[in-house]
Amino acid sequence: MIExxxxxxxxxxxxxxxxxxxxxxxxxxxSLIFKMLxxxxxxxxxxxxxxxxxxxxxxxxxxxxxxxxxxxxxGLIFCFKANIWNIGAEGQFILGTLCAGSFALLFPETKTYMxxxxxxxxGFIGGAIWASIPAxxxxxxxxxxxxxxxxxxxxxxxxxxFIVRGPLRDPMSFGFPLSKVYPDGAIIxxxxxxxxxxxxxxxxGIFIILILCPLIWLFINKTLPGFQIKIFGSSTRASEFAGxxxxxxxxxxxxVSGGLSGVAGVIEVSANMGRLQPEVSFGYGFTAIIVAFxxxxxxxxxxxxxxxIATAKLGADNAQMVLGIPKVVTGIFEGMLLFFLLAGxxxxxxxISIRKDN
Amino acid sequence: MYKNFLKIITFLSILVSPFLLTSAxxxxxxxxxxxxxxxxxxxxxxxxxxxxxxxxxFGNDVEISIVENVPEGPDATRVIRELAxxxxxxxxxxxxxxxxxxxxxxxxFPNVKFEHxxxxxRTKNVxxxxxxxxxxxxxxxxxxxxxxxxxxxxxxxxxxxxxxIMGINAFAQGLRSVNKKATISVIWANTxxxxxxxxxxxxxxxxxxxxILAQHTDSPAMLQxxxxxxxxxxxxxxxxxxxxxxxxxxxxxxxxxxxYIKKIKQLxxxxxxxxxxxxxxxxxxxxxxxTNMLTLSNFSNMPTDVAKKAQAAHDxxxxxxxxxxxxxxxxxxxxxxxxxxxxxxxxxxxxxxYYLEGVTGKVPK
Numbered sequence: 167m168i169e170x171x172x173x174x175x176x177x178x179x180x181x182x183x184x185x186x187x188x189x190x191x192x193x194x195x196x197s198l199i200f201k202m203l204x205x206x207x208x209x210x211x212x213x214x215x216x217x218x219x220x221x222x223x224x225x226x227x228x229x230x231x232x233x234x235x236x237x238x239x240x241g242l243i244f245c246f247k248a249n250i251w252n253i254g255a256e257g258q259f260i261l262g263t264l265c266a267g268s269f270a271l272l273f274p275e276t277k278t279y280m281x282x283x284x285x286x287x288x289g290f291i292g293g294a295i296w297a298s299i300p301a302x303x304x305x306x307x308x309x310x311x312x313x314x315x316x317x318x319x320x321x322x323x324x325x326x327x328f329i330v331r332g333p334l335r336d337p338m339s340f341g342f343p344l345s346k347v348y349p350d351g352a353i354i355x356x357x358x359x360x361x362x363x364x365x366x367x368x369x370x371g372i373f374i375i376l377i378l379c380p381l382i383w384l385f386i387n388k389t390l391p392g393f394q395i396k397i398f399g400s401s402t403r404a405s406e407f408a409g410x411x412x413x414x415x416x417x418x419x420x421x422v423s424g425g426l427s428g429v430a431g432v433i434e435v436s437a438n439m440g441r442l443q444p445e446v447s448f449g450y451g452f453t454a455i456i457v458a459f460x461x462x463x464x465x466x467x468x469x470x471x472x473x474x475i476a477t478a479k480l481g482a483d484n485a486q487m488v489l490g491i492p493k494v495v496t497g498i499f500e501g502m503l504l505f506f507l508l509a510g511x512x513x514x515x516x517x518i519s520i521r522k523d524n
Numbered sequence: 525m526y527k528n529f530l531k532i533i534t535f536l537s538i539l540v541s542p543f544l545l546t547s548a549x550x551x552x553x554x555x556x557x558x559x560x561x562x563x564x565x566x567x568x569x570x571x572x573x574x575x576x577x578x579x580x581x582f583g584n585d586v587e588i589s590i591v592e593n594v595p596e597g598p599d600a601t602r603v604i605r606e607l608a609x610x611x612x613x614x615x616x617x618x619x620x621x622x623x624x625x626x627x628x629x630x631x632x633f634p635n636v637k638f639e640h641x642x643x644x645x646r647t648k649n650v651x652x653x654x655x656x657x658x659x660x661x662x663x664x665x666x667x668x669x670x671x672x673x674x675x676x677x678x679x680x681x682x683x684x685x686x687x688x689i690m691g692i693n694a695f696a697q698g699l700r701s702v703n704k705k706a707t708i709s710v711i712w713a714n715t716x717x718x719x720x721x722x723x724x725x726x727x728x729x730x731x732x733x734x735x736i737l738a739q740h741t742d743s744p745a746m747l748q749x750x751x752x753x754x755x756x757x758x759x760x761x762x763x764x765x766x767x768x769x770x771x772x773x774x775x776x777x778x779x780x781x782x783x784y785i786k787k788i789k790q791l792x793x794x795x796x797x798x799x800x801x802x803x804x805x806x807x808x809x810x811x812x813x814x815t816n817m818l819t820l821s822n823f824s825n826m827p828t829d830v831a832k833k834a835q836a837a838h839d840x841x842x843x844x845x846x847x848x849x850x851x852x853x854x855x856x857x858x859x860x861x862x863x864x865x866x867x868x869x870x871x872x873x874x875x876x877x878y879y880l881e882g883v884t885g886k887v888p889k
Contacts, residue, residue: 437598443597446597448595
């Protein structure tokens with residue numbers, strides 16, 4: 167029987183060192199795998215880990231890829247801190263996108279950015295409504311929020327599929343399931359850097375992270391509701407004794423998390439696709455769960471974690487382009503990195519001993 | 525003085541030599557973007573086989589980069605741009621959903637050539653390619669009409685778009701050329717690839733009495749169900765005989781190789797163009813049996829006289845003698861499309877939103 171005993175004192179030295187060791191282990195075992203498959207080791211490692219940073223536009227693209235992951239991850243912090251398991255961010259992302267997109271398509275030819283502004287609000291509400299279903303069921307009937315939120319993902323996927331094939335289908339799309347293109351006022355444009363011009367797909371939506379991240383940090387760490395969420399998550403009974411309203415906390419963390427997922431969807435689609443299609447999310451909502459945990463439920467950590475995951479994805483693409491390494495191989499890297507990071511964190515927080523059962 | 529001169533000459537020639545060398549051994553850099561991992565069957569695998577033909581044809585004269593598993597969203601734009609930045613001179617983007625990303629990147633790289641399958645938007649440096657899949661389906665219809673005992677054909681459609689509908693209608697034309705009693709019923713899977721849904725649809729068809737199955741979806745699931753239940757069917761995109769040795773009659777095989785090779789040759793000779801074909805959905809390259817972009821795998825699980833008739837239909841289409849959509853054509857609710865002596869043109873095929881005689885039911889709106 168393996169036993170995990172929480173360590174009383176957590177060494178800050180190891181807290182810093184453990185992720186470094188994890189990355190080192192990933193690189194080490196990864197090189198063995200490359201060697202085994204007879205790919206050039208140094209070149210492979212370069213493509214996977216360094217090449218995404220090798221050009222300004224590549225770095226910009228890391229942020230593009232990380233943007234939805236980070237925004238959803240920031241929302242998930244609320245839920246996971248409160249021990250509410252929202253697994254359905256993917257569905258909330260889709261519904262937020264769908265609501266905001268349908269709204270934008272009601273006003274063709276609109277050029278004013280007021281439209282975009284309203285889309286953010288509608289996207290937030292759309293995501294929040296979708297998250298409110300598990301929230302209400304949890305609060306009223308004590309239904310497990312993991313199952314409800316997860317299953318609503320599939321409902322959302324089918325729903326957007328239906329809308330894009332039916333009511334919102336562009337008559338000029340030759341029967342293909344695509345909506346009309348968004349009006350100009352609903353498009354988030356790419357950033358035209360002075361002297362440099364466009365960098366990859368880097369768009370203005372990414373800047374919202376700069377606002378959200380410190381705001382959420384302040385909220386969680388410096389306000390009473392933030393404090394309530396933390397206490398509620400670590401000990402429900404203690405929070406009840408303190409007179410915190412359990413239902414209210416459950417309800418609001420799900421709403422905020424769903425709403426932020428919806429906003430992430432609005433940004434992603436307005437910046438990159440400019441129209442609705444059956445697939446607007448490519449597993450962002452699920453990957454963001456990993457991002458939230460990898461970032462240790464800290465807003466700044468989530469930003470870093472989002473960047474790490476995005477880098478791994480971009481590195482995988484580059485490795486395939488340049489060296490023909492299949493994505494399954496580079497996928498192992500991602501898996502190993504997560505495994506070692508989480509293992510490192512576990513060892514650092516818990517003392518592990520093997521005890522014989524009697 | 526003379527010494528210095530020699531030095532300068534040597535220095536210059538060293539400096540210039542790499543350029544001379546590279547121009548002498550000019551490699552053409554070719555990029556491919558795949559929707560999924562190629563695997564061993566279906567759409568992307570067919571492209572992978574095409575890529576291998578390119579490799580074989582040009583050997584060391586081409587340098588090929590591929591990226592697989594690229595979702596049809598922002599990732600596609602980034603990957604295509606990256607391929608262009610890395611100096612690929614021609615980039616094949618092999619799925620419909622790459623249309624907008626391809627156009628977006630093409631605007632930024634006017635000197636790079638793009639070939640998009642199977643979209644309908646073109647610009648100065650974006651050409652499109654597609655296959656006349658429906659030609660193979662006509663031959664399938666002929667074989668189905670001769671082989672069916674129950675006179676019920678089960679057809680699994682992907683999405684009710686003109687591409688798929690023209691395939692169903694071509695199948696119906698083939699079927700009715702040999703058997704006026706047989707009918708086709710269609711189940712829409714609403715997916716290009718989902719083995720579970722495809723298998724379910726096949727089961728429903730068989731339960732309703734169909735003994736021949738056809739598909740416009742991508743997995744071998746339908747054939748596997750047919751194999752288990754003693755029914756017969758046709759493979760899609762690549763030869764699927766290995767999955768259902770006793771059930772596959774033949775498969776329509778997408779043969780992208782000749783198209784790739786043609787376009788790369790054009791590029792090497794400085795003659796690449798987007799063609800001057802009619803400006804409709806079909807694209808600049810819309811090849812079928814006659815250009816070998818569509819081939820049929822070996823006829824199996826059928827008597828020789830059926831195989832002979834299938835071969836005859838194949839040869840007829842290939843030589844252009846057999847017109848699949850020749851009048852008189854009537855929809856399955858009795859409306860006349862064209863009279864005798866006329867033939868539908870390519871543009872009309874892309875406007876198909878009706879079933880011809882022989883198909884039951886209505887096209888979903």
